[in-house]
Amino acid sequence: MQDTAAKSRxxxxxxxxxxxxxxxxxxxxxxxxxxxxxxxxxxxxxxGPNGAGKTTLFSLITxxxxxxxxxxxxxxxxxxxxxxxxLEPLGVVFQQPxxxxxxxVRQNLRYFAALRGLPRAEADxxxxxxxxxxxxxxxxxxxxxxxxxxxxxxxxIARALLHSPKLLLLDEPTIxxxxxxxxxxxxxxxxxxxxxxxxxxxxxxxFDEIEPRDxxxxxxxxxxxxxxxxxxxxxxxxxxxxxxxxxxxxxxKVEEVAV
Amino acid sequence: MSLIHYVRAFxxxxxxxxxxxxxxxERFFAALVRPLIWLIIFAAxxxxxxxxxxxxxxxxYITYDVYITPGLLAMIQLFQGxxxxxxxxxxxxxxxxxxxxxxxxxxxxxxxxxxxxxxxVSLFQVYTxxxxxxxxxxxxxxxxxxxxxxxxxxxxxxxxxxxxxxxxTIKQLENxxxxxxxVIFPMFxxxxxxxxxxxxxxxxxxxxxxxxxxxxxxxVELIRFSFYQKMNWEALAVVAGCTLVFLALxxxxxxxxxxIQQRKAMGPAGG
Numbered sequence: 138m139q140d141t142a143a144k145s146r147x148x149x150x151x152x153x154x155x156x157x158x159x160x161x162x163x164x165x166x167x168x169x170x171x172x173x174x175x176x177x178x179x180x181x182x183x184x185g186p187n188g189a190g191k192t193t194l195f196s197l198i199t200x201x202x203x204x205x206x207x208x209x210x211x212x213x214x215x216x217x218x219x220x221x222x223x224l225e226p227l228g229v230v231f232q233q234p235x236x237x238x239x240x241x242v243r244q245n246l247r248y249f250a251a252l253r254g255l256p257r258a259e260a261d262x263x264x265x266x267x268x269x270x271x272x273x274x275x276x277x278x279x280x281x282x283x284x285x286x287x288x289x290x291x292x293x294i295a296r297a298l299l300h301s302p303k304l305l306l307l308d309e310p311t312i313x314x315x316x317x318x319x320x321x322x323x324x325x326x327x328x329x330x331x332x333x334x335x336x337x338x339x340x341x342x343x344f345d346e347i348e349p350r351d352x353x354x355x356x357x358x359x360x361x362x363x364x365x366x367x368x369x370x371x372x373x374x375x376x377x378x379x380x381x382x383x384x385x386x387x388x389x390k391v392e393e394v395a396v
Numbered sequence: 397m398s399l400i401h402y403v404r405a406f407x408x409x410x411x412x413x414x415x416x417x418x419x420x421x422e423r424f425f426a427a428l429v430r431p432l433i434w435l436i437i438f439a440a441x442x443x444x445x446x447x448x449x450x451x452x453x454x455x456x457y458i459t460y461d462v463y464i465t466p467g468l469l470a471m472i473q474l475f476q477g478x479x480x481x482x483x484x485x486x487x488x489x490x491x492x493x494x495x496x497x498x499x500x501x502x503x504x505x506x507x508x509x510x511x512x513x514x515x516x517v518s519l520f521q522v523y524t525x526x527x528x529x530x531x532x533x534x535x536x537x538x539x540x541x542x543x544x545x546x547x548x549x550x551x552x553x554x555x556x557x558x559x560x561x562x563x564x565t566i567k568q569l570e571n572x573x574x575x576x577x578x579v580i581f582p583m584f585x586x587x588x589x590x591x592x593x594x595x596x597x598x599x600x601x602x603x604x605x606x607x608x609x610x611x612x613x614x615x616v617e618l619i620r621f622s623f624y625q626k627m628n629w630e631a632l633a634v635v636a637g638c639t640l641v642f643l644a645l646x647x648x649x650x651x652x653x654x655x656i657q658q659r660k661a662m663g664p665a666g667g
Contacts, residue, residue, distance in 0.1 A: 203652045224499070229494075229498055232491075235494060236492070239419040251407060253405075256404075
């Protein structure tokens with residue numbers, strides 16, 4: 138697993154490169170020498186049981202706090218050299234809901250567009266497009282409070298795409314959603330990665346959210362235990378499905394194995 | 397990009413805060429009723445019991461309700477500052493603080509814009525209160541209403557920044573009861589808001605000292621003097637100095653390479 142600087146099969150540069158990142162909460166090690174890359178046009182699933190370090194990793198990538206060791210680059214930019222500008226090509230859907238409930242969908246999106254410095258007219262146009270592709274256009278004037286969980290998530294996805302990011306992070310975005318909604322979101326994100334050439338990092342502990350052609354990074358207790366495409370990982374572990382492979386890799390101690 | 401990005405982001409942050417403020421009419425109402433109770437009930441009773449002699453900036457005898465008005469304005473701003481920074485804590489738990497902090501702009505700018513948005517909300521409250529107070533017979537110098545504005549912006553920044561420091565560093569202050577008991581009440585009562593400091597000195601020397609070193613006292617005096625078109629340099633220096641210190645501390649607390657955010661982040665979401 139020494140190929141962190143490697144290019145993908147088609148030769149494209151990674152949009153996210155995580156290199157030897159370690160992190161401690163006091164004496165507890167949350168991340169241990171984590172390395173992997175995310176390539177444009179592909180979905181990379183960050184698979185791990187709860188508490189494996191996924192959210193910590195996301196906090197580091199989004200710069201909520203800095204990693205004391207290792208290097209994180211977004212489209213070749215490290216926060217160490219680029220400061221806040223490193224976050225420009227990044228779109229995020231956080232695990233917690235982050236919309237203002239008492240504002241309308243439009244107001245929420247306009248606020249975000251303003252933060253990204255988009256002019257009003259362009260922002261409105263992009264909003265329209267993003268919402269249309271998620272079937273949410275007609276709800277633009279509704280207050281977020283009146284939307285159900287699935288619709289709120291879609292608004293957050295639309296928001297994360299407003300500034301045409303090159304890297305999209307999703308931290309367990311389907312938590313608490315029913316199955317049809319989950320499937321729709323999974324399908325949409327995969328499609329989006331392909332059509333818009335976005336690199337997607339999708340944190341999850343649910344195998345059915347992973348498509349056979351996705352890249353996979355399996356972490357357990359803060360360590361990367363496997364990396365590669367689905368087929369390779371199944372082969373390496375000598376199993377014929379991801380659930381079994383995952384169990385072997387994480388040592389059976391998974392409370393929530395949803396196959 | 398660059399400058400226009402800052403302008404748009406600033407506008408967006410202020411606009412969101414005003415929208416949220418307009419949605420929360422109960423909060424606005426509460427912010428208005430609180431000082432009015434002091435003004436109408438407390439001041440009416442005290443008017444008889446307490447005589448205010450002529451002290452600067454006053455040049456004539458004034459009634460007690462006129463005396464406590466600047467203190468009540470400061471109280472409105474202190475409440476708003478604390479509420480605004482508490483909502484930043486909720487924002488952080490709700491995640492919308494994360495949305496703000498992943499904006500590709502310097503953090504000091506984002507925090508300052510957020511702070512200023514809160515100050516603007518406090519100014520709405522202050523001037524509405526002044527209008528109601530005027531209708532109740534509390535008349536201040538006409539030009540004072542305008543000239544006090546810069547002072548009110550500065551004091552608003554000070555309280556907002558103080559709230560930001562407290563809420564980002566002290567875990568116990570993350571609910572409003574804690575803020576009321578340990579910040580708002582002590583600051584308000586141990587100040588020149590309700591009685592002039594010389595009156596306090598007659599009562600207790602220690603209390604006088606506490607009031608004297610309370611930044612709230614200086615915020616009240618800055619507002620009071622500016623209403624009478626007089627400059628209290630000492631008050632200006634204290635308020636400006638405190639604002640800068642509190643600002644620096646809160647920017648420090650939100651710096652990604654410092655420890656405070658990470659310790660906080662451990663709590664709710666461990667995964």
